[in-house]
Amino acid sequence: MQPLPGFRDFYPEDLAFREAILCRWRTMARRYGFVEYDGPVLEPLELYRKKSGAEILDQVYQFTDRGGRLVAMRPEITPTLARMVRARHRDYRKPLKWFSIPQVYRYERAQRGRLREHFQWNCDILGEESREADIEVVALLIDLLRSFGLGAEDFVVRVSDRGFWARFFERHQVREEQRYGIFQAIDKIERQPREKTEEALGPLAAPIFRLIDEGEPWEPVDRILAGLGARGLSAFAELDYRVVRGLAYYTGTVFEAFDRQGAFRAIAGGGRYDDLLERLGGEPMPAVGFGMGDVVLGELLRAKGKLQAALPRPEVFVVISEEEIRPAAVRLVHSLREEGFSVDYPLHAAKPKKQWERAEAVGARHALLADFRLMEGKVEVREMVSRRSRVVSLEAIGALLKTGARESEWGGESPPLGSPGEKGLE
Missing domain, CATH: 3.30.930.10 (Bira Bifunctional Protein; Domain 2)
Known part of the structure; x- marks a missing residue:
């Protein structure tokens, strides 16, 4: 119709x-x-x-x-x-x-x-x-x-x-x-x-x-x-x-x-x-x-050709490495939203590789890897464009996302998505 x-x-x-x-x-x-x-x-x-x-x-x-x-x-x-x-x-x-x-x-x-x-x-x-x-x-x-x-x-x-x-x-x-x-x-x-x-x-x-x-x-x-x-x-x-x-x-x-x-x-x-x-x-x-x-x-x-309107994209996509981590990951998602960030995450169980692909598809600026380190109060933050990553405390995530890290504080380039060295994919 x-x-x-x-x-x-x-x-x-x-x-x-x-x-x-x-x-x-x-x-x-x-x-x-x-x-x-x-x-x-x-x-x-x-x-x-x-x-x-x-x-x-x-x-x-x-x-x-x-x-x-x-x-x-x-x-x-x-x-x-x-x-x-x-x-x-x-x-x-x-x-x-x-x-x-x-x-x-x-x-x-x-x-x-x-x-x-x-x-x-x-x-x-x-x-x-x-x-x-x-x-x-x-x-x-x-x-x-x-x-x-x-x-x-x-x-x-x-x-x-x-x-x-x-x-x-x-x-x-x-x-x-x-x-x-x-x-x-x-x-x-x-x-x-x-x-x-x-x-x-x-x-x-x-x-x-x-x-x-x-x-x-x-x-x-x-x-x-x-x-x-x-x-x-x-x-x-x-x-x-x-x-x-x-x-x-x-x-x-x-x-x-x-x-x-x-x-x-x-x-x-x-x-x-x-x-x-x-x-x-x-x-x-x-x-x-x-x-x-x-x-x-x-x-x-x-x-x-005077107006190019892009779809809104989330600032953050949270990748959940294992379903056992989901409750803590969802708490992280909600906390970041309360700070004013636009955050997306997988609504159902999916392989991390699929989640990384989803993060790229929706145009997220950063991805957070919620894995075993989340239980220790830490999370890996990745810049999606440069592929650089850094592990930070949960208390520091908001400031990092708002202001970015100094060049020297980022780690090296992460392996390509889906490669054997990709954390959470093994």
């Missing part, structure tokens, strides 16, 4: 890769002064009806629970953030710099770069209306990608502004109810033939494509690009009016990150959503943020 379409199994090596990404997300967010929050996987469907737009509602996993409530599995976390902040915003000093790494769900066609579930890094600043907040979140996005070793030749953040398009709509007398559909068409420009976009835009196609192709100065975007330039990040960002973001709640700055070669979907995207809390019945509060999924980022890092 396979998992459902668009869902993933995470085998240990897959989980190690995923956790390396999530760990980097947390590290970079905290470096920028953000604190972590989370919310429930299930929310009232009404939360997304008020805020996310028709496209998201079409993709929501939803059901009616036993209490008759319409429930949705979260397709994103920004509405949850808005709900939480609305409820307790007076308890926190502004601005809020919050981040979260939820698993989110959307029922859409599974394809490369887009699944029906993914982990998403969301970073938001709430209660700050200055453009410096916009610059801060874009800089964080850029620095996260740079931290993986990606350069300006690998990715770019395209910056635009919904306010620019609002002025365009006023000039061309576009009604409010028509605007969301136009944004949807502009958002899909690079993903569908130009003729299809022109058909969707109708008489507005010519002026819209002229603006996109020729560009036009817009002071709010110019300030963001200048702010990034002051941080030495100008090579990573550019103006691009094709970026409008498909979600209905954006009000100002919008931006998306793409690989330079155009081989992948958007790596990340976000913008300013100053009206969202008010639309949910709260007090007005400016806000800006972005989301980045693990799927496209993971594909990009694999393609570029």
Whole structure:
């Protein structure tokens, strides 16, 4: 039996890769002064009806629970953030710099770069209306990608502004109810033939494509690009009016990150959503943020060879020479674990040769030979890479493992594993 379409199994090596990404997300967010929050996987469907737009509602996993409530599995976390902040915003000093790494769900066609579930890094600043907040979140996005070793030749953040398009709509007398559909068409420009976009835009196609192709100065975007330039990040960002973001709640700055070669979907995207809390019945509060999924980022890092995630390996493997020694060996294992070491050992009787092979297979840094000397309060410690060994007292094992021994204190190289001279193998 396979998992459902668009869902993933995470085998240990897959989980190690995923956790390396999530760990980097947390590290970079905290470096920028953000604190972590989370919310429930299930929310009232009404939360997304008020805020996310028709496209998201079409993709929501939803059901009616036993209490008759319409429930949705979260397709994103920004509405949850808005709900939480609305409820307790007076308890926190502004601005809020919050981040979260939820698993989110959307029922859409599974394809490369887009699944029906993914982990998403969301970073938001709430209660700050200055453009410096916009610059801060874009800089964080850029620095996260740079931290993986990606350069300006690998990715770019395209910056635009919904306010620019609002002025365009006023000039061309576009009604409010028509605007969301136009944004949807502009958002899909690079993903569908130009003729299809022109058909969707109708008489507005010519002026819209002229603006996109020729560009036009817009002071709010110019300030963001200048702010990034002051941080030495100008090579990573550019103006691009094709970026409008498909979600209905954006009000100002919008931006998306793409690989330079155009081989992948958007790596990340976000913008300013100053009206969202008010639309949910709260007090007005400016806000800006972005989301980045693990799927496209993971594909990009694999393609570029920028992230090698190794499985965790034990610091110590205890080899038990004889079953009569097992009770004392297990006490040693437990003692080392209490000191904070990662320790593995054979769970059933096995020949020492097989145990040494297991120690190598799991990548243990050290192996301890628990033989007759253990009853005398001593144990042989072996460095698995150098094959050097040393006999130490039980009281000295912890210090030796933490700091290592001086070169002169190690014995000579032990015989190869499985050779006749190997202790405990005869």
